[in-house]
Structure formats: C-alpha cells, structure tokens
Amino acid sequence: VTKTDLQLFAAAASFAAQQHRRQRRSDKAKTPYINHPLTVANILANEAGVEDVHVLCAALLHDTIEDTDATFEQLVALFGPEIAGIVQEVTDDTSLPTAERKQKQIDSAAKKSGSAKFVKIADKTANLRDLVAIPPHNWGAERLIGYANWSKQVIAPMRGINPKLEAIFDQAFADIENAYIKS
Numbered sequence: 001v002t003k004t005d006l007q008l009f010a011a012a013a014s015f016a017a018q019q020h021r022r023q024r025r026s027d028k029a030k031t032p033y034i035n036h037p038l039t040v041a042n043i044l045a046n047e048a049g050v051e052d053v054h055v056l057c058a059a060l061l062h063d064t065i066e067d068t069d070a071t072f073e074q075l076v077a078l079f080g081p082e083i084a085g086i087v088q089e090v091t092d093d094t095s096l097p098t099a100e101r102k103q104k105q106i107d108s109a110a111k112k113s114g115s116a117k118f119v120k121i122a123d124k125t126a127n128l129r130d131l132v133a134i135p136p137h138n139w140g141a142e143r144l145i146g147y148a149n150w151s152k153q154v155i156a157p158m159r160g161i162n163p164k165l166e167a168i169f170d171q172a173f174a175d176i177e178n179a180y181i182k183s
C-alpha cells in the first residue's frame with residue numbers, strides 16, 4: 001500500500017522517536033534527543049520552504065543509522081530507497097576516529113546530492129542554535145566556537161542550493177559569535 005506524504009512523515013517521526021527513545025542531548029536539562037531531528041525537519045519545512053517529503057522524512061531519520069541500531073536496509077523496507085539513500089549520505093562512518101570523520105564531512109560535502117545537502121545544512125543549523133540555547137554542559141567557549149567553525153567549513157562546499165537555508169545557517173553562526181566572542 002502506498003502511503004500519502006503525511007502518512008510517510010508521521011511514520012518517520014514515530015520511527016525516529018522509537019529509535020532515539022533512550023537518548024538525551026548533552027545539555028544540562030538532558031533534552032530528549034528526538035527534539036533535534038524534529039527541529040531539523042521543521043527548519044527545512046517552515047523556514048527554508050522545502051516541500052519534498054523525501055527530504056523532510058530523511059531529516060527526521062537522519063541520525064537513526066549513525067546513532068541507533070536502525071540499518072539502511074530497514075529504512076529501505078519502511079520508507080523506500082530514496083529516503084534511505086539520503087539518510088545514508090548524511091551518515092558518518094563511526095568506525096573512523098573523530099578527527100578523520102570530521103575531515104571527511106568537509107571533503108565529501110561537495111559530492112553529496114542536493115537532498116543530502118539540504119539535510120546537512122539544516123542539521124548544522126540546528127546544532128549551532130543548540131550551542132547557544134542548550135549548550136553541552138561540559139563545553140567551554142573555545143570548544144563551542146571550534147564546533148561552529150568546523151560546521152561552517154562543512155557547509156561551505158554546499159552553498160548555492162538554497163539561499164534561504166544558507167542565510168538561516170549564517171544567522172545561527174552569527175549568533176554563536178555574539179554569544180561567545182565578546183569584543
């Protein structure tokens with residue numbers, strides 16, 4: 001049975017909530033992890049004006065392969081190859097050391113599909129906003145700024161696909177500078 005776009009979106013939200021149910025963000029309040037993918041989908045839909053259901057569902061699911069026991073094959077079976085493919089594209093190889101993973105995000109950015117770029121820019125935007133609103137409890141200003149600068153490097157090769165989304169990212173970056181770099 002073919003699902004409507006809304007049915008697919010609800011199923012993806014429910015699956016992501018189930019997969020992330022025991023995870024929390026590392027801020028003081030231990031915000032439920034699911035807030036993050038919901039925010040990424042909302043940024044795309046309601047701030048950047050993205051209407052492609054595959055992109056929006058992939059946003060909801062974007063951390064399920066990397067951070068939970070969900071597999072690519074499972075996502076293909078549940079949501080189809082297009083959504084699963086976008087999620088796969090934004091999934092880091094967690095067997096690599098952190099520094100290598102972070103470099104790989106920069107190096108692979110230009111080669112990603114447009115859909116994956118949308119999810120990635122919104123993901124980084126949501127993370128930057130969280131660094132101001134609900135910063136990780138044990139991060140100092142230097143680490144927060146380092147993360148922001150790295151995010152900007154990842155985004156750089158993806159520019160040119162959606163000016164609105166890029167402006168939203170740039171605003172989140174400026175907010176970090178205002179919050180943590182006192183002049």
Ligand code: ZN
Pocket residue numbers: 036062063123
């Ligand atoms: Zn994410």
